[in-house]
Amino acid sequence: METVWLSAEEEQAWRAFRRLLIALPARIGRDLARDSGLSAADYEVLSTLSEKPDRRWPLRELAAKMEWSRSRLSHHSARMQVRGLIDKEPDPQDARGCLLRLTDDGFGVLEQAAPHHVDSVRSRFLEHVSADELAMLRRLSTRIADLPD
Template identity: 45%
Template sequence: MTQTVRWLTDEEQHAWRNFVRMQEKLGARLGRSLQSDSNLSSADFAVLVHLTDVPEGRLRYQDLSRALEWEKSRMSHHIARMVSRGMVAREECPEDGRGAFVVITDAGRAAIEAAAPRHVETVRALFLDHITPEELRTLARISERVVAHLEDGRS
């Protein structure tokens, strides 16, 4: 099977590499900031954000894993660490003996409520303060389109 590779043009390669570099640098800086300011890892914060986004503060393991794009083993190990720190609890699913829920605890809620204001300020300082409102709207449209493509199963 021979397939022609559609190599990136110089302009595409420049844009792609800078996009990846920006994500890496932002992720690393945000992660260090979260850790030093609130003793939460980026992964902890992501789990807590997803749990606080739902009214009951609970999600099935598989739904949370899918939302975070994590493999089953990473999910199990990370949630076990968060359970041991009192941030979340694991609850069995009565309708499905093999399923379980991840539930935010009062300690987890307090941790994210304490971390969020500083995290938002860091996001502003590292990213939002350096782009225009029009660039932000363009970024939102691009991100929505790419995410929709990734979520519809075509890729």
């Protein structure tokens, strides 16, 4: 009954794509945990923080950049702070806010993790996609992700 509404092509493509949506992040996340002891969320926080020259971001801006809720980032950063990967400073511009800072330890973990992670993305994904496919996938991803929520 559930396939009545989609054509056979749509149904099969949607099924295959859903499988990918589940499997790919799971595999890359497992690689990351095994190689570096980081979750995908940890890695995203660390690598985004490292983009700033002073390795500091206001929590709210970092959350917006990553498209996370402030609540999620507050919870997650508290856990990462306990592990010594980041720490928190008062925001001199806004006494409500705080700055998340990448610690030297956190930066070291990121530097150690990055090459393994890149290998993982290559071997699990990029190696199996042609340049044309990759270009198309990028256009398609941007087009759909940019739709209004």
